[in-house]
Amino acid sequence: MAPVSAPDAALRFVHPDLDRGPEAGLVVAGDGRLALATGMLAIRQSILMLLSTTPGERVRRPDYGCDLHRLVFAPNDETTHGLAMHYVEQAVATWEPRVQVIHIDAHRDPHAEHVMQTELHYRVRRTGIEDSASFGFDLSGGGG
Template sequence: MIVSDPLGTGWRFPPEPAGDGTLDWQSGPALIRQSILLILDTDPGERVMRPDFGCGLRKYLMEPNTPATRAAIARDVDAALRAFEPRIVVTDVDVAPTDDPAVVLVSIGYTHVRDRSTDSLRVPLGLSGPTGGG
């Protein structure tokens, strides 16, 4: 049974049948987080019917972990979420270095449009490139 949620209900991704042959569903904040992660993990051109969809973070693979790279990542994340996830208002995107020079931490703050609740998501992003002044 699908329960109505003000933030929406949709298939869990990737879609695969549950033990009883039905599809698993996501709803509420989990559905929004799933959508954000899909946007971040998709490169423009990857979806044939929506060639502009996605964030394009793979282009930062092998880039140096510098303030300029982190600022560019933050701009791309902010622009992609504003363009492709209308159920949220992005309030903050911060990209910070971690103890591992080949990984940055992308922190996203947002407000759900429907119920005005706030949420956040933190996603590690591997750069695996040379490090620069940080």
């Protein structure tokens, strides 16, 4: 197996709030090594990490992250959805140069009144392949 360069690979993880399934944390491969995420998975994982990071939280990169945290306790309405879309677009444009944003949508989750669902559709600049990432954001401050 050829070595993978840093921008094309990252340690693979399962985010407890963004991925489905009971396990969370780093993923261990069948051979006992830490698994790597490559290609489209690495980019998607990077985007989800970016959107779940609050600016000021990351050492040596105080501006890295997304301002979605500012929306906690905001009403789940069109104004809040518009702000969420703005924050997501701004963060991705600033911190994820591998992708071009195609479309962002935010709306109330039909199954949870306090949860805002956000969907990001993007194109990978190097390959032209389109993908999407979606995640729920709990506006009540309950974190789930």
